Amino acid sequence: MSEQLSWRAPRALARLLTAIENGAPEALAQVQTLYRQTAHRAHIVGITGVPGGGKSTLVAALTRALREQSRTVAVLSVDPSSPFTRGAILGDRIRMRGISGDPGVFIRSLASRSAPGGIAAATADMVTALDAAGFDVIFVETVGAGQDDVAIARLAETVVVVEAPGLGDDIQAIKAGLIEIADILVVNKADLPDAQRTAQNLAAALALGFETQGHHGPSLASSPQAGAPSGRAGWRVPVLLTSAAHDQGVAALIDALQQHRAWLETSEEGKHRRLRQAEAEIRARLYAQLMRAALAHIEHGALERWAAQCAQHRAHPEEAARALLQAILPKLCSSST
Amino acid sequence: MVLCMRPLRILIAKPGLDGHDRGAKIIARALRDAGMEVIYTGLRQTPEMIAEAALQEDVDAVGLSILSGAHNTLLPRVVEALRARGLGDIPVFAGGIIPEEDVPFLKAHGITEVFGPGTPLETIVHFIETHTPRRARPEPSAT
Structure with a gap:
């Protein structure tokens, strides 16, 4: 049956996603089978960050770039449900207009249905279905995240935290929470004033962490070593500047995504991380x-x-x-x- | 239990070139407040884009807002694009500036209902709640 589940048959896929989202028992049984058949095939990338930071626009820009490399892309985009009526307005497709209509791109909007943590309860199972359908890259875009919305960390292989310029000082940058789960930090809207300074603050904050762990500091996009794994155990979290609406900095971000995936697959830390994620998902x-x-x-x-x-x-x-x-x-x- | 509680998913789209989406946003908001999940695609959608979104999002109904006067051309093309993808069973409703005399033509071409200016929001909510046959069907197992 999973032979028929393919990105080339989007209608069956769309219906399976609906059944999963609604907790239909036969769909959940199917997902469990699919899960066993899809061990780390697609690259699952979480995109999270503040509301209005440009997550959807960035996903659209990344998708365009990946399509130029002939890679298929699925996007799961979560927006909040009303705590009062359970209704929702799912508006992420607006920013993805340029990539719809391409059979190698599948976009699905979902409401959080009041699940805590910034993604919906069914998100992990929907990712499994998209993985089984054969997409090369799966983006999971969270709701506009608060400081504590870190559920994406137990699902995504690579977490991109998107910041916008001018939203906080250097103390915000060393608080616990969202920033800690970043594998890649992006300061989007780099065409705005203050973008450089925001990136420097974030890089400096990350460097504090690296010092206490005995690692080298992270590097900015402008330096040649940006995103390079720092030799032994650690992954250096790169701080990249992008202007997604103008397609700037996107290629460097794609490189960083691919480097992170390669690092996960070759490092001990990558294995440990999958263990920790599995444990968190069971919990x-x-x-x-x-x-x-x-x-x-x-x-x-x-x-x-x-x-x-x-x-x-x-x-x-x-x-x-x-x-x-x-x-x-x-x-x-x-x-x- | 889970199935009967699921929210309706509705696509709201603006086909064609007019740039006014206040009406579409008011409808989207009203449906949200009625407990539905509204996928809003924004301005300047082609019939193909709308049908593709309806397919990927697996929606229960499609609402089209059009003010440009091109409704007799564009709305039937949306219906055709849906049918071409095997989605002919999804009800399509329309709103905007559509003269009364065009309504029979549109209904003959697959538009389920047309709501003119001033239609009470409750009327539209009630229409959707009572014209979404896909909801009543058991979920397909998609195997």
């Missing part, structure tokens, strides 16, 4: 399954009763959570999956 799914099982067993109305207490500060939410857990633990243990 995430365990958490989701536990939550589903727990919510299914909570006595009808019990949560709402506690909420009424907590809203008036007559009980603490921790106390409520413990009580609910106590009540369902025996049921959870006796029920088989």
Whole structure:
């Protein structure tokens, strides 16, 4: 059956993606088979960063460049769902107009459906389906990310964090979170003033980290060694300047992507990283399954009763959570999956 | 349970060359507020681009906004492009500046419904909720 799943048959692929997104049991069974058949075939690239930083435009520019190398590209683009109505406006295709209509490019927009972390719960399984369909490169564009939206790190082989000029000082650059998961840092909109300074701040911040780990500092795009792995264990996170809307700096970014992939495949760290990602993915799914099982067993109305207490500060939410857990633990243990 | 709760996915597109998308954005926003997932493609779409997007996004319906006066040419071509991809079952609705006398022609060429200026948003939401047959079908296993 997976023989028929191909980028050349986009309709079947599109329907499988819908079924996966909606949690259809037969689709999830199929994905599990596909997962075993697709070990690190496509290059899975996460594109994340602040809202309005130019992620979609950058993905479009990268896709155009990859198509010139005759590589097929799939794009999964996540936008937020409304926490109130569950509706969403998925607008990333607007920036990708130039690449639609090419059979070697498949673009799919998805709503986060309120999953935490900047990607949707089904994203990993949708990536598996796209991988099985034979795309060479799969871009996963997250929702416009906050400082803590790091879920993409357990899915992507290469994480590109896109920054825009003028959004923060050098202290922002050394805070924990999003910047830490970058394999490649991009300062997009490099045609704007302050782009150089933003890149320098980021590079300096990364250099602090490298000093504490005993590595060399990262290098800017302008230096000849940009993106080169630093010999032994470490990967030097390059800071690249791009102006995606004007197709500038894109070739250097493509090179950096390919160098990172090569590094992953040849280094011990690459192997460790896949282990850590697999572990994180299991944890995430365990958490989701536990939550589903727990919510299914909570006595009808019990949560709402506690909420009424907590809203008036007559009980603490921790106390409520413990009580609910106590009540369902025996049921959870006796029920088989 | 999961299936019956899934949000409708609707493509909103502007075929042709007119550059006014306020109406399209208002519709997109209204559908969002009705709990739908709206894929908005932006301005100046060809019928082929719209059909390709509908296919990749596997949408339940396509909404076309057109103010240029080229509706009798462009809208049937969108329907043809959808049919050419085996997507003839997707309802296509249209809005914008479309004279009453053109509506029968458009309906004869596969446009499911035409909403003129001033149509209440609830009417459009209700129409979509009741004219999306793909939603009722079980999910294809795509094997």
